[in-house]
Structure formats: C-alpha cells, structure tokens
Amino acid sequence: MKLIIHRGTNEIGGSCVEFSNGRKRVVFDVGLPLNAIDEDLDISCYKPNISGLFGEENGVAAVFISHAHPDHYGLLSLINKNIPVYMSKASAILLKKIAPLLGKENYADLSIKEISDGEEVRIDDFSVRAYEVDHSAATAMAFEISEENKRILYSGDIRFHGRRAWRSRKLMSNIASPDYLLLEGSTLGRENQEQLTEYDIEKRLTEFFAEPKLSLIVFSTQNIDRFVSVYKACVRQNKILVLDPYSCAILENLREISAHLPQFDWNNIRVYFAGNSITRKLAENGDLYRYKTAKVTFDEIMAKSENYVVKANFTIAEKLFEKLGADNMRLIYSLWSGYLDKPGFWHDLRNKLICIHTSGHAGIKDLQDFVKVVRPKHIIPIHTACKNKYADLFDADVVVLDDNEEAEL
Ligand SMILES: [Zn+2]
Known part of the structure; x- marks a missing residue:
C-alpha cells in the first residue's frame, strides 16, 4: 500500500x-x-x-x-x-x-x-x-x-x-x-502552554460571571464543549446568555445528535438579532422567525447589563463599547490566541482581554x-x-x- x-x-x-x-x-x-x-x-x-x-x-x-x-x-x-x-x-x-x-x-x-x-x-x-x-x-x-x-x-x-x-x-x-x-x-x-480541561474552563468562567458586570465573550458556538461551558457558567451565576441567530441555527440543527444541547428557547438564553449577512440569510429561509420568542433588544440589555453574558459579534460589540465603554465590562477571549495576530477590532483591546481557553x-x-x-x-x-x-x-x-x-x- x-x-x-x-x-x-x-x-x-x-x-x-x-x-x-x-x-x-x-x-x-x-x-x-x-x-x-x-x-x-x-x-x-x-x-x-x-x-x-x-x-x-x-x-x-x-x-x-x-x-x-x-x-x-x-x-x-x-x-x-x-x-x-x-x-x-x-x-x-x-x-x-x-x-x-x-x-x-x-x-x-x-x-x-x-x-x-x-x-x-x-x-x-x-x-x-x-x-x-x-x-x-x-x-x-x-x-x-x-x-x-x-x-x-x-x-x-x-x-x-x-x-x-x-x-x-x-x-x-x-x-x-x-x-x-x-x-x-x-x-x-x-510546550509551555497551560493544559486546562474543559471543566476548568467552566469553573473559571463561573468565577468571572460572579461579578456584577456585563461580560462580552468571544467563542465559537461550533465548539460545542465551549458553548456548554459558557452556558453552564451562566446558569450557575443566574446570568442570561445572549446569542446571535447564527449560534441558534447551529444549536437547532445539532439537536439531532443531542437532545440535551441547550436551545434558544431554554431559560437563560436570549437572542440579539445582529444585523449581518448571516441574519439576513436566516430571515430569507424563514428560520429567524422562530427565534423571535427569545429576542432581546439592545436597550433591554442596557437596562440590566450586569445580568447578561453576551456572545461577541461585531455589531453588538461595537454598540456595547460605544454605550458602556470597554472598561465597564468583562472582555473574555475564549478562542485560540493565534487568531489575535490577525488585524481586527479585538487587536486594539488585546491588553484588556482575559483569555480563558483550552486547546x-x-x-x-x-x-x-x-x-x-x-x-x-x-x-x-x-x-x-x-x-x-x-x-x-x-x-x-x-x-x-x-x-x-x-x-x-
Ligand atoms: Zn480540528
């Protein structure tokens, strides 16, 4: 062979x-x-x-x-x-x-x-x-x-x-x-990187979410382990996790492989309708309509910002920085640190990011x-x-x- x-x-x-x-x-x-x-x-x-x-x-x-x-x-x-x-x-x-x-x-x-x-x-x-x-x-x-x-x-x-x-x-x-x-x-x-388990990640996130501040967290919903860690940490601290429609679509489609996967209509989850091409595609194929029951507006988040953990996307992050200022929230980065080398809006905030990630x-x-x-x-x-x-x-x-x-x- x-x-x-x-x-x-x-x-x-x-x-x-x-x-x-x-x-x-x-x-x-x-x-x-x-x-x-x-x-x-x-x-x-x-x-x-x-x-x-x-x-x-x-x-x-x-x-x-x-x-x-x-x-x-x-x-x-x-x-x-x-x-x-x-x-x-x-x-x-x-x-x-x-x-x-x-x-x-x-x-x-x-x-x-x-x-x-x-x-x-x-x-x-x-x-x-x-x-x-x-x-x-x-x-x-x-x-x-x-x-x-x-x-x-x-x-x-x-x-x-x-x-x-x-x-x-x-x-x-x-x-x-x-x-x-x-x-x-x-x-x-x-070799020098710390080797955390996904359970360590959940524990660390739980500690950070204890603070009476809004947390903005960058992670990939396709990394189901990480999504579950974020969700469980939110539940432990009685925080509401705000997802984008793209994340809802991933979770809904993967329900076929696990009925235990949290969904947009579960307690502690809300959906912010970020204006981007993905949201538009979901609106065109009719999926977005279903997520309406869990919709949260930017003003609703602002009214009780300390109750929320927001999954970062460009639209909401920009608005949050403008309204709250980066110093008044927790910025958590939960992806491979190598992505930060690419120029982008997180780059300017690099020294404010708390990295909570495992490979x-x-x-x-x-x-x-x-x-x-x-x-x-x-x-x-x-x-x-x-x-x-x-x-x-x-x-x-x-x-x-x-x-x-x-x-x-
Ligand atoms: Zn891979």
Whole structure:
C-alpha cells in the first residue's frame, strides 16, 4: 500500500492524505491551509495534485472527512460530486446546513454518507473503521485503515481533556499495535502552554460571571464543549446568555445528535438579532422567525447589563463599547490566541482581554500516553509544525515524510 501526505507533514492544517493499493485510492481530509481560511481567495489554487479527485474522471474511490473544521474539509466543495464522502452525522449537518450561512461554498450536491462510531466501510480491499474522538469540533473521528495485512490509524485531530475525553480513551483501548500511526502534533512547540480541561474552563468562567458586570465573550458556538461551558457558567451565576441567530441555527440543527444541547428557547438564553449577512440569510429561509420568542433588544440589555453574558459579534460589540465603554465590562477571549495576530477590532483591546481557553488538541503528555497504550510499530507525523521532535518524544520508530512524498507501507 502506498501513502502520500499531500499536505500536513510540515504544517498545522490543510491536511490531505491519500492511500493507494494500485487499484483503488482513498483520501482522508481535503483541508485548506490555516492561512487561507476566512480570506476572500479563490480556494482552487490550494488543490492538492490528486488525479481524479477534482476532475470529471472518477479516480478516487472515497473521501473520508475527520471533522468539520475547514483545515480538514475546506476544499470539499471542489471535488468530483460522484465520489462518496464519509463523515459523522454532526459533520454532515454542519457542512450542509451551517457552512452555507458563512460563505459561498456549496456542499448540498456532494454524495455525503454518514458514518458512526465503530462502523466499518469497505472500499475494494480497503476497510475503514471510524472512531469518535474528543476534539473542539462536534463528533470528530479517527480512522483505522486496513488493507491486506497492514493496519494504519489516522488520528485526525484528537485530545483527552474535553467533555468527550472518554471517546478518545475508548479508541485507545480498542486499537492494538497498528503498523503505522499518523499522529497529529499541533501542540508540539507550544510546550509551555497551560493544559486546562474543559471543566476548568467552566469553573473559571463561573468565577468571572460572579461579578456584577456585563461580560462580552468571544467563542465559537461550533465548539460545542465551549458553548456548554459558557452556558453552564451562566446558569450557575443566574446570568442570561445572549446569542446571535447564527449560534441558534447551529444549536437547532445539532439537536439531532443531542437532545440535551441547550436551545434558544431554554431559560437563560436570549437572542440579539445582529444585523449581518448571516441574519439576513436566516430571515430569507424563514428560520429567524422562530427565534423571535427569545429576542432581546439592545436597550433591554442596557437596562440590566450586569445580568447578561453576551456572545461577541461585531455589531453588538461595537454598540456595547460605544454605550458602556470597554472598561465597564468583562472582555473574555475564549478562542485560540493565534487568531489575535490577525488585524481586527479585538487587536486594539488585546491588553484588556482575559483569555480563558483550552486547546482542541492533546498536550504532549497525553500524546505520549496514547502512544504507550496503542503501541504503533511506526509513527508518521502529521498536522504539526515540529515533525522532527517526534523521534525524541515518542517510544516508537518515527517515519518523517515530506509533503507529496510517496511512502511504501
Ligand atoms: Zn480540528
């Protein structure tokens, strides 16, 4: 079996992995590089050179997507529409229902097939089994690929400190000694960062929300773990969480995978109708109308501002700064700190932000424990900027590849 990592041997993001047995080819993730996400670029210039994936001919037997982060699926709208694309139900919902709210890419005409934890798909002599893992995306997956007498585990993005850490541990106990482990290493090189659990985040937020001040918090509702932490901290302090219609749409659509997920019509949640293109799209398709029952106006928030925790979006943040002033509220930043390097309105307030965040990726100690239990014969670094550190960190033979290098497994 041949392996080509088209992108990801030397960077975090843009992952794209191809396996071939001479008859069939199977691709795992078709991501955009991190620096291309959210830029108004023609994404086709990032297409990896995989014959039959993007063209009219049908050379790739299947594509598997580990999770709905654009650095893993960002080029999917360009692929041949006849190729079956396997992903979790949550990923399929986010791509079909939520991604169109954000941009111009369309995923509705793809041949998406849902795959669940433990399920196996056979593609010619390939067998691919999906395992749900803990990550900052809803229902992320690792894949075990078997072909003849070789077994490979592709970790996707994985961690062991979120609300679904038990999923990653279950994978750890179910996989014994694969021939190769394609292991993500996003946190290598960030060794000094504090490793908090999602429960620590909830606790810290609870402490901050105790203050009689409005809190403005920047987070991604697609990171369901984080949303739940924010919501639970609000409930503990009897604060009202103000969401935007976009967040309501995410939660409503993901109700299919969890009936326990808080919704716009729950106690302690209100909706501020931020004026932006997403709100307009939701108004056009009729969804916005439903959120009216939970609507809160800016004046209502101002009248009792100390009762509210507001999810930041550009419209409401600007109005709050104008009316209250940045010094009279708590500004909480709950995303990867690297985004702050991009110029934007948070940039000016950088020294006023309280960062409360934990990574979507496993720390080194957890990765080492994972390797110890799984005992792969070889490790291949992926999704890392530090591939040359693997040999010192892990107790297994490390095969370092370059992008587009063909390796015989
Ligand atoms: Zn990810």
